Structure formats: C-alpha cells, structure tokens
Amino acid sequence: MCLHSPTNRRSDMxxxxxxxxxxxxxxxxxxxxDPDRPGLHGTPERVALTWQEFFSGVGEDESEPLSHTISVSHGPAPETVPSGAVILRDVHFRSMCEHHLLPFLGRAHIAYxxxxxxxxxxxxxxxxxxxxARPQVQExxxxxxxxxxxxxxxxxxSLVILDAQHQCVTARGGKQVDASTVTIAARGELAEPAARAEIIALIGRGA
Structure with a gap:
C-alpha cells in the first residue's frame, strides 16, 4: 500500500x-x-500564520528527505555500515488531531x-x-x-513507536493531564513481535 502524497506542491502556497x-x-x-477589541485585534491573521505552519506538510512529498541514500555495497565506506538495526530515539514532533483540531505532542522512536x-x-x-504537519491521527x-x-x-x-499527549484528552472531557498514548507500527521483518523485542528494549532504556 502506497501512502505517498500524489503531488509535491508546497503547503505554504x-x-x-x-x-x-x-x-x-x-x-x-x-x-x-468582539474581534475588534484590542486583545483580539490581529488574532485572525496570527491564527492563519500558525495554521500555515501546523499544516505545512499537506501536499509535501514525505519520501523526499530519503532521496539521498548511501549504497551499502557501493558506498564510500562500507565498513561503517551497521550490521543490525539503525535506531533513532526521541524525535520530538507536534501534530494536529483531525477530530478536534487540537494539538498532540510527543516523541517518535524509529528503527529500520x-x-x-x-x-x-x-x-x-x-x-x-x-x-x-497534516491533520492526523496518531495511529x-x-x-x-x-x-x-x-x-x-x-x-x-521498519519500526516506529510514537508516545504522545493529546490535548483532546488532557485539556477537555475527562482532562487526564498525565495520560499519553503509545502506538507501534512495523513493516517487514520487524512486523514479527519476537524480531522487534530487542529493539523495543533498547529504545526503552533511553526513555
């Protein structure tokens, strides 16, 4: 299943x-x-700028950052290529829940x-x-x-673990201010729970 965007247009346009x-x-x-009172004057324009930033990923090609690769077999320094998984922990992110248009913020742990x-x-x-930077759901x-x-x-x-706090949970409804949501997505060999257990353990040591 291909999840790539059909175009490469810029959201700021x-x-x-x-x-x-x-x-x-x-x-x-x-x-x-009253949108004309001093405290709210200019708020519509500020919100528009904020949303332009929040949704800057709409229409972007998410695969473009991965275009410049290094070949394992033909690279300049093949002896430096890892024999196991590559793991990047604690990638901070911010997104917008598409159900309530409230932010959710957290950390992504990525391995491949x-x-x-x-x-x-x-x-x-x-x-x-x-x-x-799109209307999203964490899953x-x-x-x-x-x-x-x-x-x-x-x-x-590939393996992606997201740990995030949603303002639709922390700031409304039950207001569970300490609640966070953890989701796991995996492809290929790491889709097997036994295969990804070691990586999840390594990620957990840095939490």
Missing part, C-alpha cells in the same frame, strides 16, 4: 491565509466575542533494518516532520512513517 483569517474572525463572533541503502540520520526527523501517522521508510529505503524492516 496552498494554504489560503486570507480565508482562514476571515473564518477565524467569524469564529470569534460566534463565541460571543537496512537493505542495500542507508540514509543520513538527519533525514528521518524530516520525514516525521512532514507527515506530522495513521506511525503507519505512514514506517511505510515511507520501508518503501523508499527498500528496508528489510
């Missing part, structure tokens, strides 16, 4: 900030406030078993950043990250 500002002004009126290609470690957080976000890494790098396996 696609987001209609003027329209967002108009709608935010209407929202302020709808809650019984290289096939013939590896990638610079700095590329992995960029994949997370692009996919998180899908993890699956998309794992799929992108597995497909683009032709990895033998």
């Amino acid at each position: 696609a987001v209609d900030r003027a329209r967002i500002a108009e709608l935010v002004r209407e929202l302020i009126v709808a809650i019984g406030e 078993l290289p096939g013939d290609d590896v990638v610079g470690l700095g590329a992995l957080p960029k994949v997370v950043e692009i996919l998180a 899908r976000l993890g699956e998309q990250i794992a799929e992108t890494i597995a497909v683009k790098l032709n990895a033998r396996g």
Whole structure:
C-alpha cells in the first residue's frame, strides 16, 4: 500500500491565509466575542500564520528527505555500515488531531533494518516532520512513517513507536493531564513481535 502524497506542491502556497483569517474572525463572533477589541485585534491573521505552519506538510512529498541514500555495497565506506538495526530515539514532533483540531505532542522512536541503502540520520526527523504537519491521527501517522521508510529505503524492516499527549484528552472531557498514548507500527521483518523485542528494549532504556 502506497501512502505517498500524489503531488509535491508546497503547503505554504496552498494554504489560503486570507480565508482562514476571515473564518477565524467569524469564529470569534460566534463565541460571543468582539474581534475588534484590542486583545483580539490581529488574532485572525496570527491564527492563519500558525495554521500555515501546523499544516505545512499537506501536499509535501514525505519520501523526499530519503532521496539521498548511501549504497551499502557501493558506498564510500562500507565498513561503517551497521550490521543490525539503525535506531533513532526521541524525535520530538507536534501534530494536529483531525477530530478536534487540537494539538498532540510527543516523541517518535524509529528503527529500520537496512537493505542495500542507508540514509543520513538527519533525514528521518524530516520525514516525521512532514507527515506530522497534516491533520492526523496518531495511529495513521506511525503507519505512514514506517511505510515511507520501508518503501523508499527498500528496508528489510521498519519500526516506529510514537508516545504522545493529546490535548483532546488532557485539556477537555475527562482532562487526564498525565495520560499519553503509545502506538507501534512495523513493516517487514520487524512486523514479527519476537524480531522487534530487542529493539523495543533498547529504545526503552533511553526513555
């Protein structure tokens, strides 16, 4: 299943900030406030800029950061290529829950078993950043990250663990301020629980 975006358009070009500002002004009126009072003057434009940032991943190609790879068999320093999993812990991310349009924030732990290609470690957080900057649910976000890494790098396996706090849980309803949600997504060899147990243990030691 391919989860890549169909286009490579930039969200900062696609987001209609003027329209967002108009709608935010209407929202302020709808809650019984005055959008022209000093404290709220300029708020619609500030919200539009914020949403442009929050949703900058809409229409972006999440696989692009993984385009510059190093071949294991033909690379400049094959002796430096890891024989096991590559693990990157504690990648901080922020996303927006598509059910309530409230943020959720957390950490991503990423691991993959290289096939013939590896990638610079700095590329992995960029994949997370692009996919998180869209209306999301945590479960899908993890699956998309794992799929992108597995497909683009032709990895033998990929594993993504997300641990996040959702404001729709912490700030509304039951207001469970300490609650966090953990999800696991895996592909290839790491889809087998026994195969990923060691990696999960290694990630846990750094938590």
